[in-house]
Amino acid sequence: MEADYAIIGGGVVGLSVAWGLLKRGKRVIVIDGDDGAFRASRGNFGLVWVQSKGMNQPRYARWSQQSAAIWAEFAEELGDNTGHAVPLEQKGGYDLHFSEETLQETVEKYETLKAQLDGDYPYEVLGHNALRKEEPHIGPKVVGAILHHQDGHANPLRLLTALADDVRRMGGTVLNGKTVTDVTKPDGFHIQCSDGTVIGAAKVVLSAGLGAAELGPKLGFKAPIRPQRGQVLITEKLPKLINRPSLIARQVDEGGIQIGATNEEVGLNDRVTQPGLSGLAAEAIAAYPALARAQLVRSWGALRVLSPDGLPIYQESPQMPGAFLVTCHSGITLAAAHARLLPDWMERTDAAPDLEVFSETRFAIS
Template sequence: MTSDYAIIGGGIVGLSTAWGLLKRGLRVTVLDGDDGSFRASRGNFGLVWVQSKGMNQPRYAQWSQASAAAWADFAAELGDATGHDLGLEQRGGYDLHFSEESLEATVAKYEILKQKLGGNYPYEVLGHNALRLEEPAIGPRVVGAILHHQDGHANPLRLLRALADDVRRLGGVILNGKRVTRVDKTDLFRISCDDGTEVEARKTVLSAGLGAAALGPMMGFKAPIRPQRGQVMVTEKLPKLINRPSLIARQVDEGGIQIGATNEEVGLDDTVTQPGLSGLAAEAIAAFPVLAKAQLVRSWGALRILSPDGLPIYQQSPDMPGAYLVTCHSGVTLAAAHARFLPAWLEGADAAPDLEVFSETRFTVS
């Protein structure tokens, strides 16, 4: 049977998009990679995050805000359908600062963005004493924080599992262990895999993360993406210590403190390093001194998928109409947008979001 859509890539981005298309009554086949694939979805820090995004492109801030606002209903619907609690908390998140200068400089940037967004950028600045009332475990070296009220966090592995379960429940097909080697188009798209599997579809979405760098040019995309390593670690389960997440640490729904993440330009290397973990630990202990006594139980590295300017890419192929590139490094934050709003764009519906600023044309050198 021919699908309406073939989704190349079965991570959070691909499955969120597939779920949204299925909700519109479309037939969807997802081709997921093998266990050797680099998987950002399985190494994610789990933030649903608006703060600091779109400083140079307000449309990205708006897109992130729209997704964050849709997350609660999205999580509730997925949870009701699958029985998976996604662990969503959206009570705000912190940008912690260790110097007054960095805090003031960031606030100045936020005020500029807030004006560009017509005032819709709800945050407040907490000095050390005010922050300590909210977070009694905060350390004396933290001079203050920016509390952004649209931020939160979720359990990314449960999100991935719930999406896969519900995609199947809704009639979608997920083919695991498939490495796509070729995409052709006549009247229909034909996607070929190295094991001989072939899938035909009316439209195709390339959401294969770093795999898009190789497949993209075959389909008429520039796909100018690169990997960036993020190392993360998690402690033993602890009593409640951290009430709201930050980019330094968050207490996950199961009790452990997740600490992260590095930003390293090391190519396709997702290993963990002692310097990387030591740096993370030092910063986390400076923020929350009690963590010096916590036992580390696991650490890992994963590769972010970054475009040259760090923003998502949403592009229809000029060479293969009906083929779309969908890639970003904020798959958790944007999961609700990809599920709720992106399908209208893929279908060319009247209610489609305006995603023109995220096209690949922004990378064209004149």
């Protein structure tokens, strides 16, 4: 057997899990697809985000909180190991509102969730004037914001690079440009690639993002994953304009303002559209009018990896024990949990987190 674990998919989810398994002394091979593959890990918004997660499933809110709480330590360890810092700021984040009604509705939902989390949901409501003290560039149309103190943001590309570097440094193998076409389990797992390579491993993690929809059923999973497009814009580097991130805009560590993202059900189409980008720009200018003068330098579209209820899926295959499906639509937020906590679940240690609510048995499809 070449490896204890073969990880199918080398995006942020697969690399985070690989990192955690390597730390536990496992032999790991990561098999990552070709350049034409959809890669959410390279096109996302970089938020390490707690608010609004798990409004209908408190365990998801808690799982996001657990990950956010250990993110800084995780980023620091990656930085120390690789010599490349993973920029991270966790001084809170905003949900900005343009109407009192939507602000009140959201507060009511947060209060319900807060009670379910035994009060551990640290947020405050800022009216326009209070918000303006925190964010001098906020526009008059913003009536207020929810400031959640567990929110933050990171540089997702630096995270991806550091993870790949550290996985290799710890002795993991990362095979790029190899597409897995089938997995069989005669004695251990045989992972077959389109170029004829066959890799043997004792266990398999399917973390292939959207690729899991096709491969999943071959391993006994339902894998009901769908794409959802998000378009994103980025401006030239600017002097400090935004202190804390929001779902509308954030100022990245390098100075540009990232604006996004749309939520569009357009199948496997990751192109940008003029209406999509204009809509994003208009909303961002309403929030921060000074952005009207900013030069845009780039735009892109990327596909989210979504389950039917938006929650992660963590499932061991009933037909092929030893094969795990790991997928989520907040792979940056959950990177620390996937690296530091999830391997205990795969290894069934005493420290294994209870992830039962994330099993795919919750989906009625066969």
